[in-house]
Every structure is written in structure tokens, then in C-alpha cells.
Amino acid sequence: MATLQIEKLTKTFPAHSKGGRPVRAIQDISFAMSGQVFVSLVGPSGCGKSTLLNIVSGVDSPSTGTVTVTQDGKKARLGYVFQDSRLLPWRTVMQNMLYVSDLPEEEARSNASKYLEMVGLGHAHEMFPGQLSGGMQQRVGIARAFSVSPDLLLMDEPFSHLDAITARSLREELQVMWNATKKTVLFVTHDVMEAVQLSNRIITLAHGGTVFDDTTVELPFPRKASDPEFAAQQAELLGRFETMELERTAAKG
Ligand SMILES: Nc1ncnc2c1ncn2[C@@H]1O[C@H](COP(=O)(O)OP(=O)(O)OP(=O)(O)O)[C@@H](O)[C@H]1O
Ligand SMILES: [Mg+2]
Structure with a gap:
């Protein structure tokens, strides 16, 4: 069971320009999540x-505080889906799928086929990203x-880069995939509707990188x-x- 533990995390970036102020992106964030949760x-x-996601994935490091991701006490394996699909244009869909996998070849191929099928791209193994629509490319990224x-x-x-209709159908597909796999997922969005549709729990961050609210969503899937x-x-x-924005405006005076 994957467990993510974030304790007293802060991240400050150096000033963007000479004489500017450092940017405090995250300020004293602590939370934990574990098991089959979205x-x-x-x-x-x-x-x-x-x-925050970049720090969890190890792409970036904390200024202070700790982040640990474990699976049954060992270092956990991570998967990442970005805003854009980040496929290599000169590789086929299947080659893109295999490129990121460190699983044994046979297992990697069988997994790739299984998840491409799940996102409705079982026919697209030999296609190149340029032959796919934006929505199809994002499906490959998810698979x-x-x-x-x-x-x-x-x-x-x-x-967030997709049109509303495609985003809606991908959201539904993601919901089905999550129900089938029950992976531990940490999902970033600024769309409240999307968060309510997909999540067991919603953590709201405020300007300045603090946790404003942490709430569970009990509705059935x-x-x-x-x-x-x-x-x-x-x-x-x-x-x-709205309360958060009002408090911010009031604090600014
Ligand atoms: N590599 C970096 N160097 C300097 N400042 C950065 C860097 N990455 C992010 N920041 C700053 O940290 C703050 C938080 O940025 P971040 O990208 O995490 O926001 P976000 O919540 O993901 O926003 P969005 O919803 O627009 O994607 C911003 O003020 C941003 O300018
Ligand atoms: Mg962002």
C-alpha cells in the first residue's frame, strides 16, 4: 500500500530578478495519504x-521539511501524467509506452497493451503522436x-489543455480506470467540479502555498x-x- 507523508514542507525559489524577492512557493505544508485513495x-x-508534485516526484527538492513515499515500507514506484502528454514524436505509441518502463519487456508490453485498450487505443500501437488528436495523445499519457x-x-x-467535451470523457475514463485499479493518486486541478467528480479527498491550497482546507467526499462512484x-x-x-479570496482581500487591506 503506497503511503505519502509530507511534513512541514517549504519551498522557496531564488528571486526571479536581481534585487527581487525570493518566491515562497510552499509554506509549512503537512499531510499524509495512504492506500486506495484519490x-x-x-x-x-x-x-x-x-x-508540490515536482517535489513528491523527486524532480525538485524541498527547502525544508520532508517528503516520503513508501510502498509496504520500501521506496514506492511513481507514475506521472503531465498537462501535455510529452510523447516523443519520432516514436510510435507502443515505443513511447515501453520507453518509460523499467519492467521486464514481456510485462511492459502486456501492461502497455492492457492500458491502451482501456483508454480505447488498442488499435493505435503503431501510430505516431503526430497522427493522434490532442485527446488521444493525452489518453496515451494516462495509459x-x-x-x-x-x-x-x-x-x-x-x-486542462483539452476541450470541455474531450476532458469530460477522459475524466469518465479515468474514473473507470481508477475504480478498476484503485491506485493511490495525487491529482492536481484548479477545477472544483473535476475534483468533486474524481476524489475521495480534496485538499485546497491557498495563495502563498499553505493548506487552506482538507475535506473528504463521501459520494458513491x-x-x-x-x-x-x-x-x-x-x-x-x-x-x-470565496471565503479564502475574501480573507485574502481583507488581509491586503
Ligand atoms: N523553477 C522555478 N523557479 C522560480 N520560481 C518558480 C519555479 N517554479 C515555480 N515557481 C514559482 O512558485 C510559485 C508556485 O508555482 P507553481 O507552478 O507551483 O503553481 P501552480 O499552483 O502549479 O499554478 P498553476 O495552477 O498556474 O499551474 C509561483 O509563484 C511560481 O512563479
Ligand atoms: Mg501548475
Whole structure:
């Protein structure tokens, strides 16, 4: 079971320009998550969501504090889905899938086929990224992240570059895949509706990189945005967002 533990994490970037001030992207964040949970991190642009994910994935390091990701006491395997699919254009879909995997060849191929099938791209193994639509490329990105058998899956706004209809259908597919695999997922979005649709738990970050709110979502899956309870949960979260903005404006004077 994957466990992520974040304790007293801060991240400060050096000033962007000479004489400027350092940027405090994350300020004293602590939380833990474990097991078959889908946790969303929501918050306004610039509140440190991607920075947090980059630190969890090891791409970046904390200024202070600790992040540990373990699977049954050992170092956990991670999968990552980015805002854009980041496929290598000169490699086929299957080659892109195999490129990131360190599993034995046979297992890697069988996993790649299984997850490509799940995202409706069982026919696309030999196609090149340039022959795929943006939505199809993002499907490959999602299949690729699942196929490396990650203990913890990190997703950074994977649908934000897509049109609303494609984003909606990919969200539904992700929901089905998550229900089938029950991976531990940390998902970044600034879309409250998306967070309510997909998550067991929603952590809201405020400007300045602090945790503003941490709430569980008990609604059964699959969730439909047209369901009144869904709408109520979404409204409650949006209300808290408004409170957060009001407090910020008041603090500025
Ligand atoms: N490599 C970097 N060097 C300097 N500053 C950075 C760097 N990466 C992020 N920042 C700063 O840290 C803050 C948080 O950025 P981050 O990308 O984590 O925000 P975000 O919540 O992901 O925003 P968005 O929703 O727009 O993607 C911002 O002020 C940003 O300018
Ligand atoms: Mg970001």
C-alpha cells in the first residue's frame, strides 16, 4: 500500500530578478495519504500545486521539511501524467509506452497493451503522436503512467489543455480506470467540479502555498455532475474558495 507523508514542507525559489524577492512557493505544508485513495489538490494559479508534485516526484527538492513515499515500507514506484502528454514524436505509441518502463519487456508490453485498450487505443500501437488528436495523445499519457505499475500516480492538470467535451470523457475514463485499479493518486486541478467528480479527498491550497482546507467526499462512484448531492458538494467547496479570496482581500487591506 503506497503511503505519502509530507511534513512541514517549504519551498522557496531564488528571486526571479536581481534585487527581487525570493518566491515562497510552499509554506509549512503537512499531510499524509495512504492506500486506495484519490486525493485532489486544488487551488488558484501560482499557489504551489505543481511545485508540490515536482517535489513528491523527486524532480525538485524541498527547502525544508520532508517528503516520503513508501510502498509496504520500501521506496514506492511513481507514475506521472503531465498537462501535455510529452510523447516523443519520432516514436510510435507502443515505443513511447515501453520507453518509460523499467519492467521486464514481456510485462511492459502486456501492461502497455492492457492500458491502451482501456483508454480505447488498442488499435493505435503503431501510430505516431503526430497522427493522434490532442485527446488521444493525452489518453496515451494516462495509459503510459498506469502501465509502469506505479504505487503512487501523480497527475498535474492532465485535462486542462483539452476541450470541455474531450476532458469530460477522459475524466469518465479515468474514473473507470481508477475504480478498476484503485491506485493511490495525487491529482492536481484548479477545477472544483473535476475534483468533486474524481476524489475521495480534496485538499485546497491557498495563495502563498499553505493548506487552506482538507475535506473528504463521501459520494458513491460513478459520480454525475447532474446529481443534486454532487452539486451541493461543489457549491460548498466553491463557497469556501470565496471565503479564502475574501480573507485574502481583507488581509491586503
Ligand atoms: N523553477 C522555478 N523557479 C522560480 N520560481 C518558480 C519555479 N517554479 C515555480 N515557481 C514559482 O512558485 C510559485 C508556485 O508555482 P507553481 O507552478 O507551483 O503553481 P501552480 O499552483 O502549479 O499554478 P498553476 O495552477 O498556474 O499551474 C509561483 O509563484 C511560481 O512563479
Ligand atoms: Mg501548475
